[in-house]
Amino acid sequence: MHQKILEILEKDSRISVEQLAVMLGASEEEVAAEIKKMEANRTILGYHTMIDWEKTKRELVTALIEVKVTPQRGIGFDKIAERIYQFPEVTAVYLMSGGFDLTVVVEGKSMKDVALFVSQRLAPMESVLSCATHFVLKKYKEHGFVYGPEEKDQRAAIWL
Template identity: 65%
Template sequence: MREKILSIIEKNSRIDFKELAVLLGESEETVINEIREMEKENIICGYHTLINWDNMEEEKVIALIEVKVTPQRGLGFDKLAERIYNYNEVDSVYLMSGGFDFTVIVEGRTMKEVASFVSDKLAPMDAIQSCATHFVLKKYKDHGTVISDPKKDERMLFTF
């Protein structure tokens, strides 16, 4: 039942407990207790709202930063990740396999603000070997939700 609950609330965290219980064929009380238990166990870590910032006047810039590091002896990657994720600008930090160690997702109001974060705070850290910053130009789908509908071709067909 846990996986079914998680699959449903991952797509719609605002679903009513009563509706969720009906979908699962369980009592509302059982569903509420299961969700509360998963919150206590830190399986459910929070509830988020997906916002299409492109439809707002206020701009938001998102960057994915590939970070290569030298892990600290005895501390590994965890302490370094903690130092990075404690910055307010940082939205997410992932330990990666492959050619770099972390993907750091940063949000700012402008590209300059994000670039300043990288040059003034992230890159100067002792364990950082290199950073490669990639700016998100357009979101098409985010967290399983299509953000940008494809434009329809409104040209008229003309034949001879």
Template identity: 55%
Template sequence: MDQTAVEVLRIIEENGRVAVPTLAKMVDATEEEVQNILKTLEDEKVILGYSAVIDWSKVEKQEGVTAVIDVKVTPQRGVGFDEVAERIYRFPEVKALYLMSGAYDLSVVIEGKTMSETARFVSEKLSTVDTVISTTTHFQLKKYKHDGVVFDQGEEDHRIVVTP
């Protein structure tokens, strides 16, 4: 992969809405070259999608529950953690899944409408996977920063502090 493609990736990772003409100027390439780079990167599954970071707490009646579940599993001979990870990431509730070092093997991020819906997922789906040994569920209480974007920065108080 050449340096121009890497530059394109860095730019669109920061802002996926950059227009091709602007992107071409930023990397000193033609629009056609940038379009070809993007198409190649998409075809090769380097670019997997384009997304926006949404603060759902500001959208009435749309905020759900996000949980991070630490999962300890028994790896399978010959495939390690891959087979059990595939079984878990196929559940529609699962938004992210990571192989981790440390006390737990997998970190599963799920989203649901309510805490009880999330609890049902853990008890009825996740914990019933035959290689799952144990789970620990952590509920997200507030989002401060996600994908490099700071949430709810609020208005800075510009008043001068007066002391006696």
């Protein structure tokens, strides 16, 4: 059951326990307990709202930075990754295969903001060998959600 709960919550975390229970054919208590368990063991890390900030006055620039680093003996990339993800500007860090080591996603108010973060915080770190910053120009889809207006139902109201 927990797999199903997660699949539903991933799409809509605001769904009520009651509705979840109805849809899964389980009791509310069971579902609530299952969710609590998954929150406790950090299977569910948190609940997040998808926002199209373009629709608001807030300025937001997102950049993807390719980072090459020297891994450290014994701990590999984890230590350096941690030192990077502690910055609040950093919204995601991934260890990559291929031509570079870490993808670091950074958000800032302006390009200058982000550029300063890279030049003053990220690049000077001891194990960081190089950074290549790519600015996001337009977001089309994130976490399975497509930006922009909702597709209208094309179907007639009644059809047998």
